[in-house]
Amino acid sequence: MTAAPASGTREQPTRPPIKNRKYNRREALAGLAFISPWLLGFLIFTLGAMIYSLYISFSYYNLATNTAVPAGFANYELLFEDPKVMLALGNTLFYAVLAVPLELIVALSLALLLNSVRFGSGFFRTVFYLPKMTPAVATASVFLLLLNGNQGAINKGLALFGIQGPQWLLDPDWIKPSIVLMTLWAVSGTMVIFLAALKNVPRELYEVAELDGAGKVRQFFSITAPMISGALFFNFIVLTIAALQVFDQAYLLFYRDTAMAAPDASLFYGVYLFQQAFRQFNFGFASAMAWLIFVIIMVISVIQVRLGNRFVYYESER
Amino acid sequence: MVTTKDRVPAAAGELTDPTTPPPPRRRRRIARGDDAPLSTGGKVGQAVRWVLLIGITFMFMYPFLWLLAASFKPRGQVFDNRLIPLTWQPENYARVFDELPLLNWIGNSIYIALLAALLVTLSSSIVAFGFAYFRFPLRGPLFGLVLATMMLPGAVTLVPQYLIWNNLGLVGTNVPLWGANLFGSAFYIFMQRQFFLGLPRETFEAARMDGLNYWGMFWRIALPLSVPSFIIIFLFEFQASWNNLQAALIYLNAGSPDQYTVPLGIASAMVKYSPTAGGHGDYQYVMVASLLVTLPMLVLFAFGQRYFIQGIATQGRKG
Numbered sequence: 097m098t099a100a101p102a103s104g105t106r107e108q109p110t111r112p113p114i115k116n117r118k119y120n121r122r123e124a125l126a127g128l129a130f131i132s133p134w135l136l137g138f139l140i141f142t143l144g145a146m147i148y149s150l151y152i153s154f155s156y157y158n159l160a161t162n163t164a165v166p167a168g169f170a171n172y173e174l175l176f177e178d179p180k181v182m183l184a185l186g187n188t189l190f191y192a193v194l195a196v197p198l199e200l201i202v203a204l205s206l207a208l209l210l211n212s213v214r215f216g217s218g219f220f221r222t223v224f225y226l227p228k229m230t231p232a233v234a235t236a237s238v239f240l241l242l243l244n245g246n247q248g249a250i251n252k253g254l255a256l257f258g259i260q261g262p263q264w265l266l267d268p269d270w271i272k273p274s275i276v277l278m279t280l281w282a283v284s285g286t287m288v289i290f291l292a293a294l295k296n297v298p299r300e301l302y303e304v305a306e307l308d309g310a311g312k313v314r315q316f317f318s319i320t321a322p323m324i325s326g327a328l329f330f331n332f333i334v335l336t337i338a339a340l341q342v343f344d345q346a347y348l349l350f351y352r353d354t355a356m357a358a359p360d361a362s363l364f365y366g367v368y369l370f371q372q373a374f375r376q377f378n379f380g381f382a383s384a385m386a387w388l389i390f391v392i393i394m395v396i397s398v399i400q401v402r403l404g405n406r407f408v409y410y411e412s413e414r
Numbered sequence: 415m416v417t418t419k420d421r422v423p424a425a426a427g428e429l430t431d432p433t434t435p436p437p438p439r440r441r442r443r444i445a446r447g448d449d450a451p452l453s454t455g456g457k458v459g460q461a462v463r464w465v466l467l468i469g470i471t472f473m474f475m476y477p478f479l480w481l482l483a484a485s486f487k488p489r490g491q492v493f494d495n496r497l498i499p500l501t502w503q504p505e506n507y508a509r510v511f512d513e514l515p516l517l518n519w520i521g522n523s524i525y526i527a528l529l530a531a532l533l534v535t536l537s538s539s540i541v542a543f544g545f546a547y548f549r550f551p552l553r554g555p556l557f558g559l560v561l562a563t564m565m566l567p568g569a570v571t572l573v574p575q576y577l578i579w580n581n582l583g584l585v586g587t588n589v590p591l592w593g594a595n596l597f598g599s600a601f602y603i604f605m606q607r608q609f610f611l612g613l614p615r616e617t618f619e620a621a622r623m624d625g626l627n628y629w630g631m632f633w634r635i636a637l638p639l640s641v642p643s644f645i646i647i648f649l650f651e652f653q654a655s656w657n658n659l660q661a662a663l664i665y666l667n668a669g670s671p672d673q674y675t676v677p678l679g680i681a682s683a684m685v686k687y688s689p690t691a692g693g694h695g696d697y698q699y700v701m702v703a704s705l706l707v708t709l710p711m712l713v714l715f716a717f718g719q720r721y722f723i724q725g726i727a728t729q730g731r732k733g
Contacts, residue, residue, distance in 0.1 A: 119549055119550060119551060120549070123548050123549060123550070124548065124549065124550035124551065125550075126544075126548055126628040127544045127545075127547070127548025127549065127550035127553070128544070128550050129544070130540055130541060130543055130544025130545075130547075130548065130628075130632070131541045131544035131545060131556065133537045133540060133541055133596065133597050133598050134537075134541040134560065134597055134598040134603060135556075136597060137594065137596070137597020137598060138559065138560075138563065138597070140578070140597075141571065141575060141578070141594050141597065142563055142566065142571060144574070145570075145571040145574035145575055145578070146570055146571060146574075148574040148577070149570055149571065149573060149574045152573060152574065152577075159580075162577075162580075162581070206470070209463060209466060209467060209470075210467075212463060213460060213463050213464065213467065214460055216464070216467070220467050220470075220471060221723075222715075222719060223471050223474055223475065224470075224471075224474055225715065225719075225722070225723075226474070226475075226478065226712060226715070227474060227477070229653065229708075229711040229712055229714070229715045230708050230711065231656060231657045231676065231677060231680075231704075231707055231708060231711065232657055232659060232677065233659065233676070233677045233680040233681055233684075233704065233707070234481070234680070234704035234705070234707060234708045235477070236684070237680060237684055237700050237701070237704045238477045238480060238481050238484075238701075238704065239477070240684070241484075241492075241493055241697075242477060242480065244493070247493050247494075247495070248495075249476070249480060249495045252495055281474065281477065285726050288723055288726040288727060288730075289726060289727060289729065289730030290730075291727075292726075292727035292730055293730065327730050330729075330730055331730070334729075337565070337567065340567075341567055341568065341569065343659075343660055344659050344660070347659070347660075347663075347681075348659070348681060348684065352681050352682075352684050352685050353684075353685045353688060356688075366569065369569055369572075370572075370660070370663070370664075373572060373573050373576070374576070374663070374664050374667075379573050379577070382572075382573055383573050383574075385569075386567075386569040386570045386572065386573065387570065389567060389569055390566075390567055390569065390570045393567050397565065
């Protein structure tokens, strides 16, 4: 996708050309034996599970008796009747639209900054990576207080600049930005991918551009951007899928305590699905919900791939 | 199903961009070997960048410092935002073990994470070797399926997987938190296969001549050579398992708190000592616990940093 990596990732050279189409029986059996753990897992935990899920989504499932009663399209009709489904979907899409571009911008900016210092970039990279290593529970337990509207450190910090910070966790308009903020704190995984892509941009390109009198901005858009477009595209897709499945932060900040009422603005799709499945045990409805988000994610991914094909510059396919 | 793999051939025809002719391959390798960053700006430019970086470092480190300070504070001062506690209360670190079954949680999490990481490393490597070395019918399409499962949203299989474990009578045990790792995991299979493909095939042919069987080729030759990628997979999965809140919520929440893992335990402690509604307000214990369960990850990173970075960079290249 990006500039072809050094060793290990190119496929063809090590494989001798296939002379005849017949397989060596012994070799083929051994190969199948080696992949059998995955094959078994795929048939049970992925394919089998998906078929089962489809079946359950057309049923009322009773966990106590482990029986499924046919329900026709009732669960799917309920998707449109239950206002919370659309609320959760709207919240989740809004969050994704807010979070993904910000994550890309912040990660790329940090990577560009790290890539442009002469020394010390290794140290800063380590520091920036530490939040990524922090368990979500620890992050949430700290940010719960940092984001407190009255005493939280973030608003105290803003006050130093004369800015009156919002009620991050109470004001419905600020709940999603709160979660975005936590996500941005741990954005370094994305940054590392950008950094690796930037390191692969040949320096001669910049030297030539310099001779031709191209400025920094021009260099970024004419050289850097196309050369890292593969990494950008990859991050775009992965972050979008992750954002549409956000769960941990929302659960920890707003839903950890079942006795506490959570604001509507914090109801994300993943959280509502979890509640329906494992708090209410509405397995049929939860499965229908799962298929809805599956279709939505697939549609979004296909659109992204189509767009990507238009804009991404694939050096390795030359 | 769409995979990142699918689009590459499709794009092949349309990637020619006349404004930026790619350089010849030979020169590029030289350029990549040159590790010095592309420096821009003179001394002033570098100084400005350093000031910026130090400022950002403070922002990234602040929550850690805040947590460290809060973990030493007495009850009433946890929220005071001082980075140096007004009153030091190191006893928090002893009392937390009386307040919460933290040792159980850490023990459970270490057990599960070790098992999960070891199993997935081994199983993924076995499968990857199958895809890398042998020729068999449908190998291409099957590997395509491996890649496709990487894009599958977890939500679709959440309920049926629960029912599988439920039918096996294993809900309430920690088996569902590591059991599926017996069957390999798509991304690790992909990564390990790439690594195996990079090994010279002659090594294996020579071993074959010496009478080593297929398993011996994997166990005695491929595995010892792939220790670095083994470590990457192990570390990634260990971290993922250590962080896994949702599975613990699904499979262990109804059981005794002694059975909890770290994420589930701390989530429950956040309820018990809630800073807002009705709890005891002894939030300093949540802070101590949060710090103690973060430390192992930071230590892991300190020792395995280059593996983590390498693994992440590999992720960016797939496709």
